[in-house]
Amino acid sequence: MLKVLITCVWLLGSTWAAMAQASSVVFLNPGMSTEAFWVNYAQFMQAAATDLGLDLRVRYSERIADTTLAQAREALQGNVRPDYLVLVNEQYIAPQILRMAEGSGVKLLIVNNALTADQAQMMGSHQHPDWIASLVADDEQAGYLMLIDLLRQYGPVPPGASIDLLAFSGTKTTPAAQLRERGLHRALAEHPEVRLRQLVYGEWSRQRAFEQATQLFKRNPQTVLVWAANDEMALGAMQAVQTGGRAPGKDVLFSAVNSSPEILQARLDGRLTTLVAGHFTLGGWAMVLINDHAKGVDLDAHGGRDRQAALFQLIDASQARHLLGPPMAVDFHALSAVGKPASYRYPFSLQLLLR
Structure with a gap:
């Protein structure tokens, strides 16, 4: 009986340790919680986070920029801060969030809308040192x-x-x-x-x-x-x-x-x-980058800090029918750069869901 109890305690301890080690992520979703695109986007993102063992929390702004800024302030300056914050440069708010993040210890990843050239120039040396990457589609x-x-x-x-x-x-x-x-x-x-x-x-x-x-x-x-x-x-x-x-x-x-x-x-x-x-997949691919960064992968060595993925493609009737079907399983672990050579490039593509 004592041996069984010790085993149970050990298993519980291992479970809690694994949970404690899971990287936490907050996604500032700029869309509405009833908006099909942004809901599907978050669902694909959650599927990736679950597969990779990341603790993801999605916050919707309902397309109100001030709400996004308030959510960012809570994540970056509150008592319980995530390891990573994923944001979108919707309505040009990314520089404000980057400045807000200084000294927070939270790592940042920008998706869908990266900094504009003018914003990047204005930020200059004030770019947050923990801004790990941006990932956008070829709009x-x-x-x-x-x-x-x-x-x-x-x-x-x-x-x-x-x-x-x-x-x-x-x-x-x-x-x-x-x-x-x-x-x-x-x-x-x-x-x-x-x-x-x-x-x-x-x-x-x-x-x-x-x-x-x-x-x-x-x-x-x-x-x-x-x-x-x-x-x-x-x-x-x-x-x-x-x-x-x-x-x-x-x-x-x-x-x-x-x-x-x-x-x-x-x-x-x-x-x-x-x-x-195709770009509804960006959040899921961002989870792969965060997983790899948390495991010590040098993202610069696998494609650089500013990334544009060729995700958009024309959808014919057959592909539309495929996308309307049951949710498609993706092996997100297989996309990771962990253990891969420096020449490895992330194969992010809608084709991964159309096989």
Whole structure:
């Protein structure tokens, strides 16, 4: 009996020791707790954290920058601080959080929206020494791919003719939105037959895009292409087209970014012509980097501090069906650089989920 008791105590002690050694992570999620993209993002992130033995806590700001700053202050200056803080440079707030973090002992990782060139220059030597990395997707390429694929599916435009386009971007204070716009303008420069009638800021909102699109289609009834920087705005603009008696996917071709169930279904139904997705995986890949850093891996030796991953890809109907299926298992341990040679580069890709 005593031997059994000792064994139980030893096992409990080992469990508590393992829990005590687990690196703690707080993610400042800039989205809404009801927003499909950011909820799916956090779920994939949690799957990675669980697989890797990380203690992850997700805090939603409901798209209120002041809430994010308050949450950062609590994490960085409170009595119980995480080992790592993951943040997004949404609405340009990263420099404030980096300054807030000085002397906190918390290590920082930026995802999705990294510091802009101007912000990095202004921070200069004040960049936090415990800022371990930034990890972003190729947002400019996403914006470019959307228009190029829309035109491919629209078909040839007769010589001398032109077609009208409406564009819905996110917010002016989000680097990812700016980069997607840059990709759009790069594609427009290659295709002068496309006339951009107007670009508006839908603030990532379905309702706002619906209201904007309702007015824009009245002013631009010849519009046949819609470029939308996320799924919610695309769905709002589709609703406006349908309300006006036209058919999305037939009378007007739509493009979007993201992989929410509703937008994937729209791709399957043919209402959405072009879909680009992949960056919802960034949080999960960030957990791999944090796991490796906590285990002493020199991240600079495996790709550098500022990382851009080629995550965006066009999603066809077969892939949309695959993404709508049961959750995909990923062996996050297999992606780790622990024990790998210096030449190893993280193979982060949406293809890991589409096998």
